[in-house]
Amino acid sequence: MKSTGKMPLRMCCVCREMHPKQELIRIVTQKDGSIFPDATGKAPGRGLYVCRRESCIETCCRKRVLNKVLHTVVSEEVYESIQRASQQT
Numbered sequence: 001m002k003s004t005g006k007m008p009l010r011m012c013c014v015c016r017e018m019h020p021k022q023e024l025i026r027i028v029t030q031k032d033g034s035i036f037p038d039a040t041g042k043a044p045g046r047g048l049y050v051c052r053r054e055s056c057i058e059t060c061c062r063k064r065v066l067n068k069v070l071h072t073v074v075s076e077e078v079y080e081s082i083q084r085a086s087q088q089t
């Protein structure tokens with residue numbers, strides 16, 4: 001399918017494939033160090049994305065992918081909230 005340019009694509013930080021934004025979970029990192037899944041897509045801060053594929057969510061949480069991507073220690077709570085967010089449709 002040819003891209004129309006109307007569908008913004010973002011890269012999943014786990015599989016590194018490009019996906020339409022709505023198929024990804026946005027995770028926001030803010031200046032004060034807080035990290036959380038952003039359901040609205042509008043929270044300020046640096047965003048990164050994980051696709052909703054079960055395997056990517058699982059890999060993200062199991063391998064602590066965010067720790068590597070963000071070069072920081074991401075708390076277990078954050079990973080749990082990402083898992084919860086992935087289960088909401």
Ligand SMILES: [Zn+2]
Nearest residue numbers: 012015051056
């Ligand atoms: Zn992915």
